[in-house]
Amino acid sequence: MIVAGCDVGSLTAEAVLLENGTILGSEIMLVRPTAEQSARDVMEKVLDRLSLSYDDIGFAVATGYGRETIPFANANLSEISCHAKGAHFLVPGIRTVIDVGGQDCKAIRVGSDGGVENFVMNDKCAAGTGRSLELNSEALGVQVSELGPISLEAKEAIVITSQCSIFTELEIMHLLMEGRRTADVAAGINQAMARRVKMLAGRVGIKNDVGITGGVSKNVGVVKMLEEMLNVEFVGFPEDPQIMGALGAALFAAEKAPQ
């Protein structure tokens, strides 16, 4: 049976089609104005590519921010459970997942069966999410994607003292006016970010193997600092970790489908 998983977030939507434990195809796209539209568009894109239709789907599970409004879903589960499930499928030894997205940050302890043992989430404060990196790199005058590589050239990470993103912008501008090196400030920005993430992640208790996902995981500077702070080495994923939620949803679909 072909099963489907669909993850509609606040920035992107993903879809995964699965059959007998093998990924047939997946798709990632930016969200549309409504969750329903996002879900349809992303699902139809992957269906089209595989020359399949909705009728071919035996069971579909939705997750993410808009999960309760997706019409073709037979069930919905939290993105936390789906994330854990997807991660575990890709890396069976995984026991901790840290997901730092654009709008929120979560840390999940995963059991040996791929179930969730514990989790913490921050979705109220920009600090410690991708949003703050966006704001700060703007203040620094660089692309957010450059923040990581630039910071690797740093001689020292300038300690950014402000906790609130609003004040951080001012502080960055002051530092630049004082003639501090861009690379050093970039390293400071990444360090402040890593600290916030560490504080959240520490609450679930870090256990190897540890993986990191989400937009911020593409910032090599933050990743390196987090590894140092947590004293771990993040495992790599064989697939783009962005599809992990949808993949987990599809795996749940396979379990829940009536036989």
Added chain:
Amino acid sequence: MPEARRNALERMVETFNMTSDLPEELDVESPPVQALLATLTESQRSNFLAMASDPGVRKMSSVSNAAMAKYWDAVLSARDRGKKIAFIPFNCSPEIFHALDIVPVGVEVLNSFAIVLEEGIHEYLDLAVERGLPDTMCSAQRGVVGLLEAGVVEKPDFLVNGAAGSCDPNSKIFEYMSEKWDIPALYLDVPYSHDRRAIDYYTEGYREVVAALQELSGNKLDEDRLREACRLTNQCTEIIMEINDMKRQVPNPVPNYYNLNHLAQKLMLVGTPDALDFYETALEVCKERMEKGLHVLPEEKIRFMMMYTGIYFDQGLHHWFQEEMGVSYIMDLLVFFDFNPIIDTTNVDTMISGLAEGMLSLPMTRQLKGSWDMPANWLEDLLYYVDTYKADCIAFTGHAACKQVWGIYRIVADEVRRQLGVPSLRLEGDGWDSRVTSLDVIKEQFTEFFETLA
């Protein structure tokens, strides 16, 4: 924590030792001093300049720091000497512990001094939250919880708390430490009012705590030691009052930085000969300044008071007020001691009563119990201090965890303005965590505020 750090107290002792023998003549611009400053972190540099630039302040700080070094050293060696250690809050008279041969450690004082560690306290503030404590709990104690979590400070033998009724976060964090690490805790309930019945109730509770301490420690209360400690405290009280008298003068000759040394000495060291040494030195320095007509530079433009706690993450602020802004930092609530009684040293009973009554008038306990406009409470005290010391303006740091103060700031500040015409500023700065609002922003806000008063 990348690797285990050396015991925090050890490092604090070293720092205090280094700054306990500051020379009479010291030229901060000279090459050797500049070389030394270059090795320090920005925060340490700022602290050093604050305590060492002015000769009078330098003298007081030397004595204070020597006492601190000795004090923390005693804490470090306590277990080896077979002594028990009690963590107490800042508003808890230390004299009784000296008489019981228990070493008291003021949690907030330890928290404040930990800021001078090389790594600062941010990671400890964060670690406490990481390990479960809500982040709305006060940074004045949270650093210590982090230090304990990290194992860079040893756990005490007992906990004594005297804030239940005047501050929820304070009393709750002691319960947290007690339950988390299985440390026996004693609690003193603060009554709602300050009348005779309330004082008697509080004193009775204090007696129970003293009895419990004897039981827990296995030590008996030594009357002579208690009397000695109380006598020393009384002598300190007299000097404090004399210095306070000087503060009432316009312009104020007492250096701003005195308040920082005074805070630590009064809350933790009082009852010891070292504290008396400090106050005698401070009195000497202040008298000299008064005779020479010295005060804040270039002239006293503004007489300022913190209506509640101050900013403790940077000791340079007092210095900045003094050297650059012409602002006399008269006092903050943590050094409001005008209503501390002289202890009757006739017998154990009178001393215990005196200590209890004194404790009920220690900062925060006195002002934040009960209701804001009751007798011997915050409004009444503020009106007294602002009027007596002729403050031109007051400010509330906006310490994040002081939710109850945030909750009545408006009615209190409005009333002070209405009755005395004195304006107030509300900042948003955490007293111990420099990341909430940076020092630069705080200074900017003060500058703007002072300009509106010109």
Added chain:
Amino acid sequence: MRAFQELAEVSRTLENSHVDAWKRDGKKVVGFVCSYMPEEILHALDILPYRITGKGAQDTSHADSYLTRVNCSFARSCLELGFLGQYDFLDGAVWNNGCDHIRRCYDNWKAKIPFPFMYMLPVPHKISPQGREWYKGEVLKFRSAVEDHFGVELSSKKLSDAVSTYNETRNLLRRLYDLRTGDSPPFTGAEVLTILSAGTSIPRAEYNRLLRELLEEAKPHPDGASNGKVRLLVAGSLMDDAEFIANVEDLGAIVVTDALCFGAKNFWNLTDEGGDSLENLIDRYYEHPPCPRMTGAYPQRLAFLREQIERADVKGVILQHIKFCDLHGTDNALLKRDLEKDGIPVMELERQYGPLADAGRIRTRVQAFLERIGA
């Protein structure tokens, strides 16, 4: 379910029809905020004790100029309703120094809202013989103050009757909670909170009558309420909001018991009958399952939770606290550790009360928690 409908109607309206009828009879209504206030005393003086909450506040714009964004949203919501005149039907209010936030709510209310008879009954922050003496002194002062202000006199006969009446409520509620321990609880957690909330704003005799009817009407829930649903206990900060519970239950759970001050903690222990009623009341109120404001009483709070978990066959615990509630927030951190050691899945949840409540956030977390237990 006639009785339930009536209670639901009552819990929706601040100045409900029972209060109106009471006042039309020329009788007084006095508000209170905390479970440490001995209601029987007011009841015995023919005064209706009415529990003040922030239910229905649309925003806290007035309150926020006094209590601020770092103060408890419950305290702010109450103050808001005070400013809007929604509590003008009260003839007075009795406050306790429950926590810093409600203490300052009282300060602001007293300073800024003209109100007849504003009384503060301070309670010790620890449970000790000395504390009991103080509490007794305060209760006696309180009684005198009420008598003086309202020109009434407390009779020991009426007080002893009040004790019986209130005990009857407690027994009835206990029976209700007993029904919830079975496989098919007759009411959802949301319905129970509605029942409890209603009881704090109507005359006791009425409430007892309605509870008796309710228990008679009660049948195992039509869709076998417990079937496949995760049995939960909710504990933590003050909660009178049935919608919050409904939001949780909607995701596949049923709340079968609690450790809330609107719930089990409020009625679990009875007042001794026989002997001096006032002394018995003082004992009962002082020693009822303790609030986290009572320092040193953490072991009792943990024990209460364990008792509830066992008797109601609880499979998961939600420990919630209103943002900035340090008393519950800190206690919850300890409770989570200890209950998880017992093998009970626990989730901690920080929430807001009233208009700031954020249902979406909560749903995501609770759903993940239920999935974790269900797995």
